[in-house]
Amino acid sequence: MPISQNTETDFSLILNKVLNRRQLLIGCGAVGGMRLALAPGAQAINEIPSEKVLDFEAVPTNLLDTVTVPRGHSWHIVASWGDPLWSHGERFDEQTRGSAQSQKLAFGDNNDGMELFVSDSRTILAINNEYLNLPIMYGNRVSKMPETSADVQKGQAAIGITIMEVSLLNGNWSVTKDSPLNRRITAQTPMKLTGPAAQTNLTITSLDQNGDFPLGTLNNCGSGRTPWNTYLSCEENFNLFFASSDREYNLSTEFRRYGIRTTDRGYGWYRHDERFDIAKHPNEINRFGYIVEVDPLDPSSIPRKHSALGRFKHENAAITVNKDNRIVVYMGDDERGEFLYRFVSDAVFHPDADNSKILESGSLYVAKFENNERGKWLELTPESTGMSSQADICVHTRKAGSLVGATTMDRPEWIAIHPHDNTIYCCLTNNKNRGRKTNSGGDETPVNGANPRPNNIYGHIIKWRPDEDDHTNSNFTWDIFALAGNPYVHSGPNAGSPNIDPTNVFNSPDGLAFDSRGRLWIQTDGNYSNDGDFVEMGNNQMLVADTNTGEIKRFLVGPKECEVTGITWSIDRKTMFVGIQHPGERGHSHFPGGKQSVPRSSIIAVTRDDGKMIG
Ligand code: FEO
Ligand code: CA
Ligand code: CA
Numbered sequence: 210m211p212i213s214q215n216t217e218t219d220f221s222l223i224l225n226k227v228l229n230r231r232q233l234l235i236g237c238g239a240v241g242g243m244r245l246a247l248a249p250g251a252q253a254i255n256e257i258p259s260e261k262v263l264d265f266e267a268v269p270t271n272l273l274d275t276v277t278v279p280r281g282h283s284w285h286i287v288a289s290w291g292d293p294l295w296s297h298g299e300r301f302d303e304q305t306r307g308s309a310q311s312q313k314l315a316f317g318d319n320n321d322g323m324e325l326f327v328s329d330s331r332t333i334l335a336i337n338n339e340y341l342n343l344p345i346m347y348g349n350r351v352s353k354m355p356e357t358s359a360d361v362q363k364g365q366a367a368i369g370i371t372i373m374e375v376s377l378l379n380g381n382w383s384v385t386k387d388s389p390l391n392r393r394i395t396a397q398t399p400m401k402l403t404g405p406a407a408q409t410n411l412t413i414t415s416l417d418q419n420g421d422f423p424l425g426t427l428n429n430c431g432s433g434r435t436p437w438n439t440y441l442s443c444e445e446n447f448n449l450f451f452a453s454s455d456r457e458y459n460l461s462t463e464f465r466r467y468g469i470r471t472t473d474r475g476y477g478w479y480r481h482d483e484r485f486d487i488a489k490h491p492n493e494i495n496r497f498g499y500i501v502e503v504d505p506l507d508p509s510s511i512p513r514k515h516s517a518l519g520r521f522k523h524e525n526a527a528i529t530v531n532k533d534n535r536i537v538v539y540m541g542d543d544e545r546g547e548f549l550y551r552f553v554s555d556a557v558f559h560p561d562a563d564n565s566k567i568l569e570s571g572s573l574y575v576a577k578f579e580n581n582e583r584g585k586w587l588e589l590t591p592e593s594t595g596m597s598s599q600a601d602i603c604v605h606t607r608k609a610g611s612l613v614g615a616t617t618m619d620r621p622e623w624i625a626i627h628p629h630d631n632t633i634y635c636c637l638t639n640n641k642n643r644g645r646k647t648n649s650g651g652d653e654t655p656v657n658g659a660n661p662r663p664n665n666i667y668g669h670i671i672k673w674r675p676d677e678d679d680h681t682n683s684n685f686t687w688d689i690f691a692l693a694g695n696p697y698v699h700s701g702p703n704a705g706s707p708n709i710d711p712t713n714v715f716n717s718p719d720g721l722a723f724d725s726r727g728r729l730w731i732q733t734d735g736n737y738s739n740d741g742d743f744v745e746m747g748n749n750q751m752l753v754a755d756t757n758t759g760e761i762k763r764f765l766v767g768p769k770e771c772e773v774t775g776i777t778w779s780i781d782r783k784t785m786f787v788g789i790q791h792p793g794e795r796g797h798s799h800f801p802g803g804k805q806s807v808p809r810s811s812i813i814a815v816t817r818d819d820g821k822m823i824g
């Protein structure tokens with residue numbers, strides 16, 4: 210089919226196709242009333258085999274300050290912010306909320322992406338600690354903000370990555386204190402920078418004349434897991450931790466593209482640690498914004514930041530072994546109007562070989578979605594972009610994407626690859642600027658087929674499949690899996706696609722992962738006001754989808770003012786570990802302790818009461 214020049218008509222056709230897709234009307238059968246007329250010939254709900262796939266009773270939305278799971282399931286806390294990983298660490302202190310010293314020995318704040326590893330009989334969780342809940346962490350201070358150098362050190366110790374062994378005793382998982390594999394990686398941990406950006410005039414600082422030995426990792430958001438059993442941690446909003454002592458400091462176009470400002474966002478790090486003062490060390494920030502690879506089974510290993518995979522606000526890293534054994538990584542840049550990327554390794558993976566350098570060199574691509582449900586990967590090279598070097602591209606990756614005409618997206622969050630076919634799914638969480646405002650590089654963000662709603666307040670999930678099932682192929686076919694929406698208050702596009710109905714409403718899909726059965730788990734980071742456009746949506750939640758039928762069912766509701774993010778399974782698949790991030794971020798939760806206790810981000814374990822597998 211030729212591509213029409215009339216893009217508006219084309220994307221309208223796509224939107225209508227998504228909204229009218231009859232086979233997706235299943236799931237509506239359980240509710241009466243709204244948008245329920247089954248199309249002629251559509252199957253009734255009791256004939257749908259997907260009931261066996263989503264084998265639980267859906268959980269209604271709620272505003273409770275606890276976790277709700279379906280009947281026949283239970284949950285318990287595995288670890289919360291401030292829990293010590295070693296027996297010489299202090300128990301979390303509700304009054305002081307910990308010190309720099311206690312935090313260095315404890316689980317970090319704001320757990321996000323996580324992956325599970327097994328070594329001998331040990332179960333190890335590698336978990337990101339994304340950012341700080343400042344008013345909670347510094348609730349002991351009058352200002353509720355960091356006030357001293359020690360306060361800043363406490364914060365620097367509370368982010369990064371936690372690696373901890375967990376064990377199951379009498380049905381409950383808990384941290385194995387003093388495990389030789391327990392480790393904290395923080396904003397001060399020595400790292401290695403690899404790839405084109407290393408050892409260049411963009412990454413050399415007065416504190417690191419080689420330009421390849423950065424300290425620390427920041428804003429570790431989603432995760433990934435390599436086939437050679439290492440952990441990938443993705444640096445997202447690294448700009449938030451920097452500021453300038455010189456308020457007149459002239460921000461470059463490159464700095465502005467990443468939202469770097471002279472003013473402090475509350476962390477105050479630049480006052481106590483000059484690395485975070487852009488006026489004093491302007492290259493320091495070029496050493497953040499990467500995918501970080503960590504060997505969770507070797508506590509003495511040096512984490513490596515792989516610049517070949519680009520520098521942007523990395524969400525997660527969805528990795529696969531292509532049929533030619535090259536490694537392909539799909540990655541999103543979570544900001545309004547930013548892009549989707551793909552990395553293809555130079556080297557091939559072999560299970561018995563040393564694969565440790567695979568992510569150090571390869572080709573980087575950015576996605577262009579056409580309005581005819583086809584798309585292309587555009588390689589980012591000095592020739593294609595006109596930029597001076599691959600180092601420049603690997604540091605100023607957003608600029609490279611703009612120069613080749615990549616498609617601006619509605620905030621790409623997690624990406625997940627179906628375990629049984631080669632379809633890739635990605636949450637586009639929301640974008641109030643769609644159709645209204647350029648991205649920070651000045652790229653226009655018109656409504657298009659892949660981002661079909663202006664002022665996209667609910668978000669959607671897109672999917673694509675590479676031609677010939679070859680992840681190195683330049684071409685792919687795409688489709689929209691779900692348009693989130695609210696049929697309680699809207700009809701038309703903002704009611705959502707037909708697989709959205711009053712029983713499964715949600716907004717702002719973010720976390721995304723497949724289980725071993727090929728079910729797609731969807732976690733939300735959205736508006737929890739339960740009001741206006743978001744009425745009946747309740748607290749943030751986790752749903753699960755049958756990607757064969759499109760059916761989506763709510764499995765879990767989180768406590769007040771949390772985000773549900775991070776998911777992995779025990780090796781026997783009888784436990785699902787789920788992250789509860791920032792409960793009470795606006796001051797209205799006491800999860801998990803209840804009563805008047807300090808709210809704390811936590812990892813929970815969810816099991817089935819019949820002891821069967823949960824994913
Ligand atoms: Fe840390 Fe885009 O979420
Ligand atoms: Ca996220
Ligand atoms: Ca989010």
Ligand code: CA
Pocket residue numbers: 734772790
């Ligand atoms: Ca969050």
